[in-house]
Amino acid sequence: MAMEETLLVRGGARLMGEVAISGGKNASVAVIPAAILANAPCIIENVPDIDDVAVLIEMLRWLGAKVEFDGRTMSVDPRGINRCDLPYDLVRRMRASYYMIPVLLSRFSQISMALPGGCAIGPRLIDQTVKGWTTLGAKVEQERGELIVTAEKLIGNEVYLDMPSVGATINTMLAAVLAEGNTTIFNAAKEPHIVDLANFLGSMGAWIKGSGTDIIRVRGGRPLRGTTYTIIPDQIETGTLMIAAAATGGDVLITGAIPYHMEALSAKLLEMGVYIREEDDLIQVRGKRPLRAVNIKTQVYPGYPTDLQQPMTALLALAQGTSVVTETIFESRFRYVEELKRMGANIRVIDRVAIVDGVKRLSGARITATDLRGSMALVIAGLIAEGETEVLGTEFLRRGYEHLDTKLCSLGAEVKYLSREMRVLEHAAR
Ligand code: EPU
DSSP states (O other): OOOOOEEEEETTOOOEEEEEOOBOHHHHHHHHHHGGGOSSOEEEESOOOSHHHHHHHHHHHHHTOEEEEOSSOEEEEGGGOOOOOOOHHHHTTOGGGGGHHHHHTTTOSEEEEEOOOOOOSSOOOOHHHHHHHHHTTOEEEEETTEEEEEOSOOBOOEEEOSSOOHHHHHHHHHHHHHSBEEEEEESOOOOHHHHHHHHHHHHTTOEEEOBTBSEEEEEEOOOOOOOEEEOOBOHHHHHHHHHHHHHTTOEEEEESOOGGGGHHHHHHHHHHTOEEEEETTEEEEEOOSSOBOOOEEBOSTTSBOGGGHHHHHHHHTTSBSEEEEEOOSOSOOOTTHHHHHHTTOEEEEETTEEEEEOOSOOBOOEEEOOSHHHHHHHHHHHHHSBSEEEEEOHHHHHHHOTTHHHHHHHTTOEEEEEOHHHHHHHHHHO
């Protein structure tokens, strides 16, 4: 019988104590490729030790860059880059792979790369990225599952995005710093990681104004130098731990966070009856029972983040009353709900809306994760369920949450990864 790694969660513990937030995943996966643009090594601090970062390191080394990473600080020396043919096996493992394309255009005039992978959460179109690149003068073709991007040189221009896509904003910004002349991106995404990338590029010598607003202006073509930069704390990890604290009726002090990034979530938790205190980079969350039902609608930043829709739905499964959760960003981001239902949650999904009728208890079960953020809903459910929950599909958790098990255990939860080998031994001992 084939055994895979699982995460074992024993429910019932209240999370208590202090926990520090790791560096942002979605900021890191944009900043690390951007280091290729520099003419000297970059030092990137506060990088999370997660599988997505490991994939990026493999990519950079494949290309010929020198990379060192001690689990927190990364140095990238891009000067040895001598190829641009990234293997499909790496590219398909994450969405952000395509950020490699504009940055490699600084060294090669044609890049062929498989279309990017990422979680199966509905169609993930790239038409706006293609629009950004072609408006700046690149030729983009698609053949046999590959994107072929050709540009002898890029020229600044005005780019109007049909929707504030995170990926398209990042890809256009990366191409714009390379382009000669001025670029304006209208209807840009405003997520914190966009601002972080702009700050990183700025510290390399790029001229970028307006990140964090919906109009970003770039004066391109400047030489970009090596720099030392610290990644922002992870907004989604912060929110997930806030929800976990509230869900378990715990009392947790989250440190090294940016409370300002969390306003949409904090407002909802307050509405549910959770106690929240914010001070500098600290957020204290104290859960109360019972919690009130609330309605959630995911939106682009500063609206409620789609990446926190899943843990919130798990929390609402035990709130008093009926909550309506509406997903407006991705088409199919409720797959994890079937697993919550197996634990006793009363949730109906109609198209992009989940109607959550609060129940009194959830019970532990063996459940399977199908995507990164959905897997976190299952962990939260496991923390509040009676008995033991075993989450399969841990590769998703490992992609995005640094030291998840140790962090939750330090707050008093009983959570552990059971390796394939440990499970085989346990099975044999039965
Ligand atoms: N869209 C288009 N055309 C485009 C681009 C996007 O129609 O050219 C649509 C997509 O199909 C989707 C929506 O617009 O329905 C949002 O897409 P967006 O480009 O904004 O998202 P993304 O860049 O693919 C990033 C994060 C996601 C996060 C979303 C929304 C990274 C690597 N990924 O994805 O994070 O959910 O923004 O905030 O930054 C995760 O971390 O698990 C994750 C999925």
